Amino acid sequence: MTRSQAIRQEDISLSELITQSQAGSLPAFRSLMDSQKQYAYAVAFRLLHHEENANDIVQEAFIRVWNNLGRYRREFKFTTWLYKIVVNLCYDKIKMESRQKKIFGRFGDDSHSSDVADTRSLHDAIEANDLTEHILSESKNLPPKEYLVFCLRDIQDFSIEEIAEVAGMSIGSVKTNLCYARRRVRNAINRLQESEHV
Amino acid sequence: MNTCHKIESLLYLYRDGELSAEEQQMVREHTRSCSRCNTILRQLHSIDDVILPLRNDVPVLPDNSPVVNDTIRWISKASRKTRGNKNGWFIDFMFGWVRPALSFTVLAATVLLIVQQALDSNKINTLEQRLQTTGQRMVPNDALRLLRIDPSALQNASAGSALADLFKQNTGLFEYLAHRYPNLSGITPENGIDEQERRILLTEGKIFLKEFQQLLHEGE
Numbered sequence: 540m541t542r543s544q545a546i547r548q549e550d551i552s553l554s555e556l557i558t559q560s561q562a563g564s565l566p567a568f569r570s571l572m573d574s575q576k577q578y579a580y581a582v583a584f585r586l587l588h589h590e591e592n593a594n595d596i597v598q599e600a601f602i603r604v605w606n607n608l609g610r611y612r613r614e615f616k617f618t619t620w621l622y623k624i625v626v627n628l629c630y631d632k633i634k635m636e637s638r639q640k641k642i643f644g645r646f647g648d649d650s651h652s653s654d655v656a657d658t659r660s661l662h663d664a665i666e667a668n669d670l671t672e673h674i675l676s677e678s679k680n681l682p683p684k685e686y687l688v689f690c691l692r693d694i695q696d697f698s699i700e701e702i703a704e705v706a707g708m709s710i711g712s713v714k715t716n717l718c719y720a721r722r723r724v725r726n727a728i729n730r731l732q733e734s735e736h737v
Numbered sequence: 738m739n740t741c742h743k744i745e746s747l748l749y750l751y752r753d754g755e756l757s758a759e760e761q762q763m764v765r766e767h768t769r770s771c772s773r774c775n776t777i778l779r780q781l782h783s784i785d786d787v788i789l790p791l792r793n794d795v796p797v798l799p800d801n802s803p804v805v806n807d808t809i810r811w812i813s814k815a816s817r818k819t820r821g822n823k824n825g826w827f828i829d830f831m832f833g834w835v836r837p838a839l840s841f842t843v844l845a846a847t848v849l850l851i852v853q854q855a856l857d858s859n860k861i862n863t864l865e866q867r868l869q870t871t872g873q874r875m876v877p878n879d880a881l882r883l884l885r886i887d888p889s890a891l892q893n894a895s896a897g898s899a900l901a902d903l904f905k906q907n908t909g910l911f912e913y914l915a916h917r918y919p920n921l922s923g924i925t926p927e928n929g930i931d932e933q934e935r936r937i938l939l940t941e942g943k944i945f946l947k948e949f950q951q952l953l954h955e956g957e
Binding site: 568718724 | 755784790796797802809
């Protein structure tokens, strides 16, 4: 079986699972979740960097999928629809955390206690020469919309069109936010390198 | 520098598919001659290189994750609840309206009660104010009319003349009434009398009639 044949087969079985789930079959929905949970989790985890929160989001997303299966339109790709739900839920969470951060300050927010990037100080990151963690850490200080676009594009590798679709934004808005986000991250790294030289 | 400013926003959209072919060409040409913009672009590429491992490292949901089972359990529970409600459709249909209807009735009754009390309290306040005001006095005949006493009947009473003299000597019936029943002194026929006021007058009037009978008796 060639790769395209395998993909076609996968689409057919996914479509069949959706049809059965729409008819109210829980075993079919379980299989549908089993086939999609990794994608959903990957999107949620890369946006939230928190295992427990990502699990909660995936669960909430599948519950929403189940409740709205009747409204699902076949002309849209199921995975895109699922990503849209996951991204929306994550975005709400990010916005909430950003608001909490603003109100209580960085020290008041313990929601990322398991997050390596947050628990390490910038100087630790420099000493460990861990620029990746620093970029992640800085990206979390971006405004929620910029953070969402930055993560989806630069970490998840979504195309601009895909981001526009799942995040419900125009292509122009995606590009603008991406541009601002990358500029902020670059400036933050420059500041870090300057302080390192001093 | 002006060109740099125009190009800079394009520099940040350096990855494939982010710029049109024409924009890519502009960036390429500009960065070839501008060291500042070239540095920015190189920096951005190096940041992208740093992020690359993150892009390739796909997070995996652990096998023992309870997500699927928890979701199915939640859905089953919610479905049972919905089915339970479906069985009780008759009760819902028959009595579903009772609660809102009762709530509405209670609310309406409360509002009416409050409005009525407010109106009553306003009426009483006005009456009290009018009763306490010493303004225009009632002429004796008006006072008698209000008390539903016929002045001619008074004149023709058995001891009428003696009593009439008594009132005349005291500058009229109302002077006596005003002295004896100060509550009546503020009410004038011109202002009109409502039912509440009439009730007060009649109560006062009954007492007055009793005293009047006594006076009559004493007069005899």
